[in-house]
Amino acid sequence: MFEQTFKNIDDILHKDAGCGSELDYVEQTSWVLFLKYLDDLERDRATSAELTGKTYKPIIDQKYQWSVWAAPKLANGKLDHNALTGDDLLDFVNGKLFPYLKKFKLSAENANTIEYKVGEIFSELKNRIQSGYNLREVINRIDELSFRTHAEKYEMSHLYEDKIKNMGNAGRNGGEYYTPRPLISAIVKVVAPKIGDKIYDGAVGSAGFLCEAFDYLKSGKELSSKEWEILQKRTFYGKEKKSLAYIIGIMNMILHGVEAPNIIHTNTLAENLADIQEKDRYDIVLANPPFGGKERAEVQQNFPIKTGETASLFLQHFIKILKAGGKAGVVIKNTFLSNTDNASIALRKELLQNCNLHTVLDLPGGTFTGAGVKTVVLFFEKGKPTQKVWFYQLNPGRNLGKTNPLNEKDLTEFVELQKLAMSEAEGTADSENSWTVNIKDIDQSTFDLSVKNPFKKEEAAIRTPKEILEEIKALDDESAEILDSIKHLI
Numbered sequence: 001m002f003e004q005t006f007k008n009i010d011d012i013l014h015k016d017a018g019c020g021s022e023l024d025y026v027e028q029t030s031w032v033l034f035l036k037y038l039d040d041l042e043r044d045r046a047t048s049a050e051l052t053g054k055t056y057k058p059i060i061d062q063k064y065q066w067s068v069w070a071a072p073k074l075a076n077g078k079l080d081h082n083a084l085t086g087d088d089l090l091d092f093v094n095g096k097l098f099p100y101l102k103k104f105k106l107s108a109e110n111a112n113t114i115e116y117k118v119g120e121i122f123s124e125l126k127n128r129i130q131s132g133y134n135l136r137e138v139i140n141r142i143d144e145l146s147f148r149t150h151a152e153k154y155e156m157s158h159l160y161e162d163k164i165k166n167m168g169n170a171g172r173n174g175g176e177y178y179t180p181r182p183l184i185s186a187i188v189k190v191v192a193p194k195i196g197d198k199i200y201d202g203a204v205g206s207a208g209f210l211c212e213a214f215d216y217l218k219s220g221k222e223l224s225s226k227e228w229e230i231l232q233k234r235t236f237y238g239k240e241k242k243s244l245a246y247i248i249g250i251m252n253m254i255l256h257g258v259e260a261p262n263i264i265h266t267n268t269l270a271e272n273l274a275d276i277q278e279k280d281r282y283d284i285v286l287a288n289p290p291f292g293g294k295e296r297a298e299v300q301q302n303f304p305i306k307t308g309e310t311a312s313l314f315l316q317h318f319i320k321i322l323k324a325g326g327k328a329g330v331v332i333k334n335t336f337l338s339n340t341d342n343a344s345i346a347l348r349k350e351l352l353q354n355c356n357l358h359t360v361l362d363l364p365g366g367t368f369t370g371a372g373v374k375t376v377v378l379f380f381e382k383g384k385p386t387q388k389v390w391f392y393q394l395n396p397g398r399n400l401g402k403t404n405p406l407n408e409k410d411l412t413e414f415v416e417l418q419k420l421a422m423s424e425a426e427g428t429a430d431s432e433n434s435w436t437v438n439i440k441d442i443d444q445s446t447f448d449l450s451v452k453n454p455f456k457k458e459e460a461a462i463r464t465p466k467e468i469l470e471e472i473k474a475l476d477d478e479s480a481e482i483l484d485s486i487k488h489l490i
Helices: 002-014 022-051 086-102 114-124 132-143 150-167 181-191 208-219 225-233 243-256 310-321 342-354 408-421 465-489
Strands: 199-201 236-240 262-265 282-287 322-333 355-362 375-382 388-393 434-438
Touching: 002 022, 002 132, 002 150, 022 114, 022 132, 022 150, 022 243, 086 114, 086 132, 114 243, 150 208, 150 243, 181 208, 181 282, 181 322, 181 375, 181 408, 199 208, 208 225, 208 236, 208 243, 208 282, 236 243, 243 262, 282 310, 310 322, 310 342, 342 355, 342 375, 355 408, 388 408, 408 434
Parallel strands: 199 236, 199 282, 236 262, 282 322, 355 388
Antiparallel strands: 322 375, 355 375, 388 434
16 A cells, blocks of 8 residues: 555655656655654554553644544544645745744754754755645645554655665665665674664765664564664764655654654764774764765865775774774775875775775676676675685676565675684685785785685687787678679679
8 A cells, every 4th residue: 555655655756846857756655654653653652651541742833733633533543634725835835834843943942852853854855846735735645644553653764775775766866865785684683782882974865774774673582662762862873964865764764664764964074083982983884975975175174094985984983983993884886996196005905904894806897787886785884804815706697687676585695604714614604706815915015905716717819909900800891702693683
């Protein structure tokens, strides 16, 4: 039912002049969806309070509650057809509802409350739906949804992720919002966070890494109430620069079950590394920072290794913000392993000398739809130098792309062999696609870590120009003979 509802909403928004792409559809669906979610949350809290003999004070004032302005019901439970619509609905939403909700950012006790998230979300976006009649249709569709059971939230979270995935094909750099879930799952399994760890993504995007880590941690065993509180309030942290990604990230985490996500809307790279103290550090970093971005000179001043390459600045940030013994799984362009500019060499040296870069996962082209770059995943632990690196070259046996994406089965061997590689049994994880490199054997002046599979068959030798010309001449001679034969037949 939920899937069809989302399709119907997209059809409605497609007709609206204010929504031009899949990104707009997700953004506009998100704010309406959030208010419906909030209404269900309030009802659940009120029910819980009633069962314990307490009085629940709603977050939202009555006239701004979903059941009053969005979906007023008749005694028989059906929608009141006198509900706001057309220009009246637009006037209320744009002129009263959004300004009211924005104020929560100022009145909330702290940034970790649902009240603060309400205020921040509605400070960051605006209603783009230009037809009040289209908005009424969207509201009616979303009112059909429910977030009150675990099964409903589970289905909704997966459908929402599918919508985020679709943004990768929507232009306007939609792909930056989505890292393939099978890849995230494999990264989380390798890093293996545990309850009590503080998990951080400084380029949080749609919060896929944090959502997967949440699912991973709560699926391992039956959690105590204390452990559940730790997961809810003191485990997941993120930062995001872009407004839409920030909204989507918060919504995605909420739908996965984290009520008040600790995601901050800020430019991570604007923070000076020298200002990071022990209290600011995390046990786990999981991230896929933007590829190919360029940062201004004033931002570069925050980093000891100056470079305009966004991903390299993020990597410096991640190394710095990890606790000693902290673990990371970070996606980065594969050119990082071999670039010969001074900044890249210095950063590789920094990584190898201050962290144990124990695993490099080399991903095939097409892993990221529309990205057009090859990537690797760096797995490292802070606090001790690298002695050897285990490489795995993912070979799914097919060309990856929009219609043939990465799947969990593709990564099964990697996850299994990686566990072996981390054991003491030397060489047990070597295979056609994996091998180990001793750091003593790499060039100590460039710290080049290029992926060079020793088990891969050599490509055919490059021919000399003379050989190529001789083949061209032979083919020309053959063509001339065929033409002569044809002429004799005419």
